[in-house]
Amino acid sequence: MNFPRIDIDLAKTAHNIRQLKKLYGSQGIDIIGVTKVIGGNPIIADVLVKNGIKILADSRISNIIKMRRAGIKAQYLLLRTPALSQVQEVVIHTHISLNSELEVLKRLSECALRNHITHKVVLMVELGDLREGIMPSEMNSIVKEVLSMEGLDLVGIGTNLACFGGISPDADKMNELSSMAIRLEEKFKITLAIVSGGNSANYNWVTSSKDVGRINSLRLGESIFLGREALCRKPIPGLFTDIFTLMAEIIEAKRKPSQPYGQVYQNANGDIPKFENKGLMDRAILAIGTQDVIVSGITPKQKITVLGASSDHLLIDNTETNLKVGDTMAFDLNYSALLRIFSTPYIAKNTINQYECESIL
The missing domain is CATH 2.40.30 (Elongation Factor Tu (Ef-tu); domain 3)
Structure with missing residues (x-):
């Protein structure tokens, strides 16, 4: 056997996925499987899909291409907001992308029309972590413009927390996102299929909440693969931490x-x-x-x-x-x-x- 190497326990991976789907599913929250930490490894991605993960998310288009060429059947979401230089690849190789820049959205629209494709977009909202996201005061005007763009389908909103600034996705932040989703749906007479509250850092909020509001999606990588929540890195009961x-x-x-x-x-x-x-x-x-x-x-x-x-x-x-x-x-x-x-x-x-x-x- 070659060294150095990393041993990957597929049975434990499958177990963690099923347990997390059960945990979050009890609150009406779907899991998006984040594959960037495994470099888009098709063997592991296949385990995710066969255990009920319908959307695979990666920050690298090359990883998405690798999984698609390997025959992994899923919806593919680009995690990192697209660069202007890659809009063609985004439209061709992904089904959904997270977005925060109007100019990029316009280019995605143009590219989707040229290729006779409808590309799904999720608008990211800035709630304090100061990574990607549209300021809440600008959401109405951005949504209005996106809804007028041909070739794009606005399917949701989301936020990112506990990454750059380490800001907790607590009840106040999740209530703010949930309220925003409700207001946008009422104002523009739309239904947002995805309201993505964040990532593996949301575990404490979910397990302590009686009502998660309109939050119906989380993007999980660390919890699946390391069996931990991402605020304090504590093990999640019932999960393997040694995959x-x-x-x-x-x-x-x-x-x-x-x-x-x-x-x-x-x-x-x-x-x-x-x-x-x-x-x-x-x-x-x-x-x-x-x-x-x-x-x-x-x-x-x-x-x-x-x-x-x-x-x-x-x-x-x-x-x-x-x-x-x-x-x-x-x-x-x-x-x-x-x-x-x-x-x-x-x-x-x-x-x-x-x-x-x-x-x-």
């Missing part, structure tokens, strides 16, 4: 000083490091580095200390573990580390428990 395991191989194991010696300047990461002198130390090097993964986002399953990393090497204190050359180590990952791993070709992707997954579909 992914990173495996790396020991390529050197030697006894060396604990403190580098010589004139100290910047290291490969641009830092000027400082190390405590603990005398001689059993050290080991693994064949993985910052080019492969965000090192701060991985946690060893064994009780060892990570000393640091360069682009190709991860150094550990091997005093208590006594690992040998050729041995392997296993790591858990956070969302950022997982995202990096699926964005690099240097880590093998290995699916496990395929049979168990298929037996429960």
Whole structure:
């Protein structure tokens, strides 16, 4: 088996999807499966679809193309608001896009007409996180213009929270979005099929709410794949948090000083490091580095200390573990580390428990 690699448990993935669909479905909320963290991996995307996910969302059109070419049958939503330079690709390869810029919407309309396509759009509302979104005071005028654009079908509104600014999708924010949906529907005599309240950070709000109002959709990635909510990163009861395991191989194991010696300047990461002198130390090097993964986002399953990393090497204190050359180590990952791993070709992707997954579909 090649190293480094990431093991992906498909049966646990299927379990998490079904549990989340049951949890949110009890409140009338549909799940959109976010595939950007898995790099649009078609094998994993297929598990999502076979377990009831109807819309797959990704921020990269190349990932969407990959899933479509692999035959994954779903509605595809572009998560990142489109650039003017990619409107043709958006219209051709996606069914729905999140939007906040009028000029982009006009170009999407023109492109959809040229290609005899009706493209669905969701307008994003700014509610305080200060990433993408139309200011609430401008929504009426934007909606009016979009409704007049041929080739576009306004299917919903949404918001993004707990990403850039870390703002909680609490009851006040969700009530504001819900009220806005109701006002727009009444004013323009329309029905919004999608009112998207956010992402995996909405777990606490949903589980503490008796009435979710008009919110009927959430875009979930972290909760599905890591079994956690995204505000405090606490595990969600009943979900697996170990779907992914990173495996790396020991390529050197030697006894060396604990403190580098010589004139100290910047290291490969641009830092000027400082190390405590603990005398001689059993050290080991693994064949993985910052080019492969965000090192701060991985946690060893064994009780060892990570000393640091360069682009190709991860150094550990091997005093208590006594690992040998050729041995392997296993790591858990956070969302950022997982995202990096699926964005690099240097880590093998290995699916496990395929049979168990298929037996429960």
